[in-house]
Amino acid sequence: MFKSFILSYKLKNTYRVNSIIYSIKQLPLIGKHLPASLYSSKILKILGNIISTISEIINIFLGKIIYILIMIVAVLGMFKGNTANNFIHIFVFLSLAGGMLNTYMFNPTKDKYYAMILMNMDAKNYTLSNYYYSMLKVIIGFLPFTIIFGMYYGLSLITCVLMPFFVVFIKTIYNSYILYDFNKSKKIKNENTPTRIVWTLIAGFVILAYGMPFLNITITENIFYVLFVISLLLGIIAFKYVAQFKGYKKAYKSLLTTDNVYITQNTKKSEVIQKNTLNQIELDKKTTSNKKGFAYFHDLFVKRHKKILMKSAKRTAIMAFLIFLILIVAVKANSNISRETNEILMTMLPWFVFVMYIINRGTVVTQAMFMNCDHSMLTYRFYRTPKVILSLFKERLKTLIKINLLPAVVIAIGLPVLLYLTGGTDNYLNYIVLFVSIIAMSIFFSIHYLVMYYLLQPYNVNIEMKSSTYTLVQWITYFVCYAFIQVKLPTLYFGLATIIFCVLYSIIALILVYKYAPKTFKLRI
Template identity: 30%
Template sequence: MMIQTQRNIFHIMASENANWFIYYFKRIPFLGKILPDSIYGNITLKKRVAVLAAIAGIFGKIFGKAFFAGLSMVAPVFFMEKSPSLRYAAFLHIFLMISLIGSLLTSFVFEADRNRYICIRLMHMNPKTYIVSTLLFDVLTDVLYMLPVLLLVSVLLGGTLRQGLLLTALVPGLNLFGEIFHLYFYSKRKVMLCKKAAFEIAIGVLCLAAAYVPPIFHRPLALGGILFSPACILAGFALLAAGVIYVIKFNEYHEITAQTLKSANFMIDKSRIIGEARFSDVAMREKEFTREELNSNRYAGKKGFAYLNAIFFERHKRILVRPILFRLCIVAVIFAACVIASFFLPDFLEPLSSPAKILPVFVFLMYLASIGERVCKAMFYNCDISLLRYSFYRDKKAVLSNFKVRLFRVAGLNFIVAFAISAAVVGLALIYHLNWSMGDSLFFVLTIFLLSLFFSVHHLFLYYVFQPYTTELGMKNPFYSIINTVVYLLSYLCLQIKSAPSYFTMLVLISTILYIVTALILVRKYAWKTFRVK
């Protein structure tokens, strides 16, 4: 019966996921027109899409397990233990503490996701059959996801494939340990511990302390001889068997679902809530404006969109200037820290000996320093979402005029930070008589200001050509995210360059200029067509 239930759940979720994929694929410019609306009724194709999605989900979960293990277990081990012979012992300690104590943090049974709501509330599946079948399916498939991860980690840290296999055998029992604990406590006290913040915080602190404090002091528990002993493996299987029996015999699933799957919780427009949260840092209310800011006569000498944007930037200067001031404070603190550190570490400023050495770092830093994306969010939420409904605002001349005014404004704000960074770095070079010529200083300052202009144009270009935001405050255009992610990754990769080649600086400058020119051409050609409210 449970196998049949799991099969039915798969078909329901597969159909929903296929519809979701088709819906968003059809909204990709140009490519979306390939699929006709009748595709929603093509059951055969939707099954194939569902299979592909399931396969992708398997690889995604394996990657997720690998990422979690690498971040929470492998990386700390390499950081804490310099001796290769002790690394595997530290890993076993962290693995057991996170798996055992960490299993108490959450409970699958008390979760309230959309899939469960659809199957139990809308499709009227039996709560016990649904929860038990999905719980056991997740516990058992988790073994398959963890197997390649634990095999690889064991070999990487000095263990063996056999030890990795034995560790994997303990995973399902450890996972069910937390479920048994939460179900037993609920049966006795009618309290969902996993919903209590105090309990979650206490267990989280306990888990972190138990997992990482002993290895930090090079005192991990000697678990190698215990975890891989026949007695421990048998205990793991016994815990698994006890967990399966307890979960099957537990009879209060109807009561649990009645509390966790309340219809009101699923009728809320979560996308709207997420959208509001996304723009909460740039939202302005009329009561926050001063009388002086509301006085539009101050800009009576301006006309057209210069007048509109003058009022906009004046009334929103607090949410735009605040991040600038924050960045200036960071620059000042770092400058002071460098000066102080130089008294104790004479070679501390050696990386500043040549502008070419530090330029890759500043490519990424200027990406972080730009407030272009924040300004675009503020413009959409507090201005464009309303004005884009009018045809005059979408006119080609109006769009380009508006873009020009805003580009000067955004670049001007970013140039303030660029000036501070340039002054701080060149100032250090002059104070400590580093080997910087006048040409080096001018070249560095020019590069910083050009990078600042690049990211100003970048964010406005994406906003006007791909306009990602919708009236529901969501993000709709996938190309916006793709291009933004690519630029971020390229900037981050520059941070990883330890020794830049001699031509790197010129490559950055040429790429920056080409991008700016290309972006401005695309804005001029397409912005008046694509800058729309969606």
């Protein structure tokens, strides 16, 4: 078994090292001049091995400390009561949820696919050796931090040492249950697509983890010992079952389908997205259009994609409406809330840049346009003539703006109404600026996404992302919008500036599209 672990580790390392070399070769400027023989260079292999071993070691500890810091330490301050009990309580219940969410054994990874399906390694040896290894990593990774933080918050050393083992037992018990269930039902549970029952259980445990301490009810160290003994006893049985289980090959054959394995991987992700987007085409054949030419074409596109285009915008609009209703009731009932809301409305308009960014449907809509329409149509010469590209752009822009305006109008009306109800403002211009700037932001994002799509069309015929510029622009958009959360400025000035910026940007962007899109809007080679 040890041998098969070493083999699988070597295999994993080989493609890890190769992917490190690959990413070096992808670097701009330098990358092009590096030869393919790099992959067989001994020194680079050794270097790659060192890097990959270091990253393995960092991974063991980094994940665990982040987990404890974010999930437990960061929230401890919220709860009254005994901190030691709160700590162990949250840890225990999160471990129960985590056991189901993160099984190691039933995560359909590339590693497993390569080893067991492609290389035909012995499934049982491979699985068990790697499972034991990952459980060892859990213990080693957790131990220093449960001891450090646990003892800091007042738990005994024994408890702190037992905690990581508790996690391992829980995971193994759940894994043995999945194997048992597979034997009976012949269906394997994929950890990445939990069933509704599993989701409910996970949600239940998470709620208990944080909810109970909030109500000042927690387990104590003594109760933890009882739970630990139970998990130990069940865990021993589970470990035995896992070690003796015979159907690993069968189980993994049904788990490691290409769909499952590649869904988490970028190169094939777009294919899965396309499959899903294609499924969104609505079959209602009665939808027809009286229009002509590209207007006819676009009209049918919109009508057959109503769900994917409109549903979420409608939902956001309704949500926004409800939030406003709740806020209106709240500000009427409580004068404190009213005063604060008024202040927020006068200074926090920048915050809405991020809100408008989040609710904008540009990414999804342009993606649907590509997957279900342009992907095939761009292979036709006539579709790429400037006239068709620009007329279709116009039609699409109208549609996209319309979609995004639906929730935007609700917000744009809601904000001034809220401002009025919370005591109003001295300068009536504020009402108008609030309304107009929200509308302007919505139109700006619509134009931004569509223009980026037309100028940087990032996919090739195999639906692979080929443009790093496109990704970069998306990231920049995100960061800029996110940064606005931190900004506090008087609504009047910020609003006016926003409006002017949106108008200018839109004009420039449209000019660029009319000038360059006929050249840039094509499939990447």
